[in-house]
Amino acid sequence: MKYDYIIVGAGIGGLSAGLNLAFNDKKVLILEKNSLPGGFVTTFKRGRFEFDASLYDLLDYGNEEHIGSMQRLFKKYNLEIETLPIPYNVKIKSIDDKFEEVLKGEIDDWVLRLEELYSGSMSTFRSLLPVLKEVHEALVVLKKGRNVEKDFPNFTKYLDKNAYEALVDLNIPDATIHVLGYLWIEIGSPLNKLSFIDFAECLYKYIFKRPVALKNKNIDFSLKLAKRFEELGGKIHYRAKVKEISLENNPKVTLEDGTTYEAKEIICNLSERYVLKNLLKESYPLANQKENARTISMNGLVVYLGLNKPYQDLKLYNYRYYEFQNLNSAVNLKSMKKFSHHTIEGIVPNIVNEYASPKNTTILVLKTLYSSNCWNTVNKTNYYETKEALANELIEEFENAFHVDIKEYIEEIEIATPFTMARYTNSVNGCMFGPMRLGYDNSIHRLISYEDEQIPHLSFVGASSIFGSGVDNAFYSGYYITEKLLEKERKEN
Ligand SMILES: Cc1cc2nc3c(=O)[nH]c(=O)nc-3n(C[C@H](O)[C@H](O)[C@H](O)COP(=O)(O)OP(=O)(O)OC[C@H]3O[C@@H](n4cnc5c(N)ncnc54)[C@H](O)[C@@H]3O)c2cc1C
Numbered sequence: 001m002k003y004d005y006i007i008v009g010a011g012i013g014g015l016s017a018g019l020n021l022a023f024n025d026k027k028v029l030i031l032e033k034n035s036l037p038g039g040f041v042t043t044f045k046r047g048r049f050e051f052d053a054s055l056y057d058l059l060d061y062g063n064e065e066h067i068g069s070m071q072r073l074f075k076k077y078n079l080e081i082e083t084l085p086i087p088y089n090v091k092i093k094s095i096d097d098k099f100e101e102v103l104k105g106e107i108d109d110w111v112l113r114l115e116e117l118y119s120g121s122m123s124t125f126r127s128l129l130p131v132l133k134e135v136h137e138a139l140v141v142l143k144k145g146r147n148v149e150k151d152f153p154n155f156t157k158y159l160d161k162n163a164y165e166a167l168v169d170l171n172i173p174d175a176t177i178h179v180l181g182y183l184w185i186e187i188g189s190p191l192n193k194l195s196f197i198d199f200a201e202c203l204y205k206y207i208f209k210r211p212v213a214l215k216n217k218n219i220d221f222s223l224k225l226a227k228r229f230e231e232l233g234g235k236i237h238y239r240a241k242v243k244e245i246s247l248e249n250n251p252k253v254t255l256e257d258g259t260t261y262e263a264k265e266i267i268c269n270l271s272e273r274y275v276l277k278n279l280l281k282e283s284y285p286l287a288n289q290k291e292n293a294r295t296i297s298m299n300g301l302v303v304y305l306g307l308n309k310p311y312q313d314l315k316l317y318n319y320r321y322y323e324f325q326n327l328n329s330a331v332n333l334k335s336m337k338k339f340s341h342h343t344i345e346g347i348v349p350n351i352v353n354e355y356a357s358p359k360n361t362t363i364l365v366l367k368t369l370y371s372s373n374c375w376n377t378v379n380k381t382n383y384y385e386t387k388e389a390l391a392n393e394l395i396e397e398f399e400n401a402f403h404v405d406i407k408e409y410i411e412e413i414e415i416a417t418p419f420t421m422a423r424y425t426n427s428v429n430g431c432m433f434g435p436m437r438l439g440y441d442n443s444i445h446r447l448i449s450y451e452d453e454q455i456p457h458l459s460f461v462g463a464s465s466i467f468g469s470g471v472d473n474a475f476y477s478g479y480y481i482t483e484k485l486l487e488k489e490r491k492e493n
Pocket residue numbers: 008009010011012013014031032033034037038039040041053054055056057058059240241242243269270302367424425426427432433461462463464469470471472474475
């Protein structure tokens with residue numbers, strides 16, 4: 001049977017692509033190597049705890065008041081999810097800067113606190129807000145394929161600037177830049193390289209669209225998307241690992257067991273580098289060159305802890321914790337080359353969701369990132385001892401940094417390394433973010449050059465695609481890329 005579209009991978013980008021195509025009555029097959037949909041957005045059980053692997057802040061969904069583009073698409077597909085508001089409540093610490101603060105309350109409270117800390121930051125920060133709006137509106141126009149040069153002067157002015165340069169140009173004091181810039185760690189590129197447009201869009205979503213958490217587990221979210229896709233007529237084959245893609249003559253994919261499927265178009269919910277290197281039969285030298293010029297972002301170690309005490313007794317009062325070696329992201333990135341834990345992220349889902357774990361227990365998820373391939377020095381003889389030693393150090397460092405006792409309350413522990421992530425999703429080096437969104441390779445450049453750089457009959461969705469990582473971007477890429485393909489089909493017909 002020939003399909004209109006075959007999608008390789010049922011991650012969020014692949015499911016989103018499938019939803020839009022099936023919604024438009026296309027014959028679609030998703031091939032997924034795992035037994036469950038969702039890729040990174042999954043859940044696993046250890047003892048009485050159910051741990052969500054990745055999705056804790058959902059951006060661009062919004063709430064009833066601030067509807068995000070993801071919520072709009074959910075309404076269109078008749079999909080409903082329950083969400084919970086996330087308080088702006090972040091504890092940030094930096095070792096070198098001797099900085100320790102809880103930023104809490106509404107954005108206005110943050111602004112007031114930053115003014116107390118760094119006099120003069122208030123008015124400049126307020127003047128940044130309309131620039132964020134302008135960038136967002138320009139992006140909306142650009143995504144519709146229209147020109148933005150005339151109506152959006154700030155967008156054009158800052159298009160090729162990195163986030164640091166642009167914020168300095170906007171007169172934001174240096175210290176304020178570095179405190180607010182903590183978000184770089186969620187985007188995966190340091191401020192002095194990260195495109196201002198990508199940073200501004202992320203900040204816009206945080207401030208104006210309000211991040212939310214899922215009321216149910218990550219896997220329920222992914223299963224819901226998969227179910228709706230199937231209700232719309234799409235098919236998913238699980239345990240179907242694609243080992244080859246061929247585009248000559250009739251585009252087709254071949255599974256490990258030798259089964260072959262044909263389609264008019266193939267969409268990959270995988271890293272472009274992985275596909276070009278491992279799956280694509282024919283070679284496309286220009287695509288290879290372009291892909292090799294990109295910088296793959298960081299990988300990391302994640303420690304999932306089930307603690308047998310309520311979070312109040314553990315004094316874990318914040319939803320998110322960050323400890324940096326240095327608030328300056330460029331300096332910090334250098335310190336992340338080695339197996340040290342000077343960048344720690346902690347998240348306590350129970351602060352937002354009373355059902356995150358059984359009564360009187362707490363889940364704490366700790367993460368540290370690496371900006372080099374230091375994990376390549378680990379082999380099968382020292383893998384287990386290395387990951388256990390690093391997890392122990394990470395827990396101790398978190399305890400010391402935030403003056404809490406965790407160790408003696410650990411009931412369950414699971415450690416995910418870059419190898420775990422690479423094996424589960426096939427991400428390059430276990431990278432959690434896809435390629436960095438740098439000046440020469442930001443989402444605007446990717447958006448503008450998309451059609452010129454495309455390999456015929458092959459498209460990419462997900463974290464490695466145009467808009468970068470994060471569930472919001474992965475989901476939007478699935479919609480955007482399939483809209484382009486549907487438009488092309490309409491023109492050809
Ligand atoms: C610890 C952690 C915390 C995170 N927290 C957040 C957060 O709070 N908010 C947020 O928005 N984002 C978060 N993210 C990022 C987010 O989870 C990812 O950016 C997003 O889920 C990526 O989706 P994707 O569409 O690129 O697909 P992926 O999740 O990469 O899925 C790809 C799919 O393709 C399948 N596949 C791969 N190779 C093959 C093959 N050969 N054949 C068939 N199938 C194949 C895989 O099995 C997988 O299902 C976090 C990530 C991590 C690791």
